[in-house]
Amino acid sequence: DAGVTQSPTHLIKTRGQQVTLRCSPKSGHDTVSWYQQALGQGPQFIFQYYEEEERQRGNFPDRFSGHQFPNYSSELNVNALLLGDSALYLCASSRSTNQPQHFGDGTRLSIL
Amino acid sequence: GDSVTQMEGPVTLSEEAFLTINCTYTATGYPSLFWYVQYPGEGLQLLLKATKADDKGSNKGFEATYRKETTSFHLEKGSVQVSDSAVYFCALGIQGAQKLVFGQGTRLTINP
Numbered sequence: 001d002a003g004v005t006q007s008p009t010h011l012i013k014t015r016g017q018q019v020t021l022r023c024s025p026k027s028g029h030d031t032v033s034w035y036q037q038a039l040g041q042g043p044q045f046i047f048q049y050y051e052e053e054e055r056q057r058g059n060f061p062d063r064f065s066g067h068q069f070p071n072y073s074s075e076l077n078v079n080a081l082l083l084g085d086s087a088l089y090l091c092a093s094s095r096s097t098n099q100p101q102h103f104g105d106g107t108r109l110s111i112l
Numbered sequence: 113g114d115s116v117t118q119m120e121g122p123v124t125l126s127e128e129a130f131l132t133i134n135c136t137y138t139a140t141g142y143p144s145l146f147w148y149v150q151y152p153g154e155g156l157q158l159l160l161k162a163t164k165a166d167d168k169g170s171n172k173g174f175e176a177t178y179r180k181e182t183t184s185f186h187l188e189k190g191s192v193q194v195s196d197s198a199v200y201f202c203a204l205g206i207q208g209a210q211k212l213v214f215g216q217g218t219r220l221t222i223n224p
Contacts, residue, residue, distance in 0.1 A: 004155070033211070033212075035212075040216075040217075041216055041217070042116075042201050042203075042214030042215050042216050042217050043156070043201075043212070043214050044214075045211050045212060045213070048210060048211065055210070056210060056211050058211070090155055090156065092156075092212075097207075097210045098207070098210060100146065100158050100161055101158075101212060102158065103148075103155035103156040103157070104155050105153070105154050105155040106155050
């Protein structure tokens with residue numbers, strides 16, 4: 001039973017570029033949440049998708065956007081990258097919006 | 113707003129020592145409480161959870177009790193092992209588990 005899978009594992013971009021990160025939820029899960037984890041910090045909630053709609057959003061600018069597909073997989077897009085966007089981006093899935101979240105290993109994004 | 117405060121690390125113990133990692137929270141309503149563990153280079157793994165006051169979550173020898181009167185959810189283990197070395201995050205779930213708010217994490221190192 002595959003867990004939450006994220007791609008790519010690592011990514012290097014330059015300021016001003018755009019990036020897309022991908023997530024496949026655990027089998028049987030329909031809800032996907034995205035978190036940003038800066039070095040040495042706890043994860044910060046970006047947003048959550050359920051039934052292909054954004055259900056909740058954290059305190060992140062509109063440069064951060066997402067999408068959920070009919071197969072429940074999800075993408076996180078970040079436009080106009082800033083140096084401060086360098087972080088580990090974690091995807092988490094759950095069986096519904098009210099169940100414990102299971103995390104992937106993350107995508108390490110570095111901005112030069 | 114909702115927040116989680118963990119004891120500052122790093123924490124270094126000898127094998128078989130008793131472990132306590134303190135966690136207190138501030139929240140409106142009745143959140144669910146979680147402990148997650150993060151091993152080097154990996155995402156977060158759910159360690160244990162409690163959904164209401166006086167619930168005790170337990171897993172792999174770790175325990176934590178949801179104390180509403182002291183707004184705490186301290187993590188304990190009677191005898192730690194080298195393999196317990198990791199970063200531990202306390203988190204609260206808004207509206208159950210829809211949005212997780214994390215503490216800053218506590219790095220634990222167990223020496224043989």
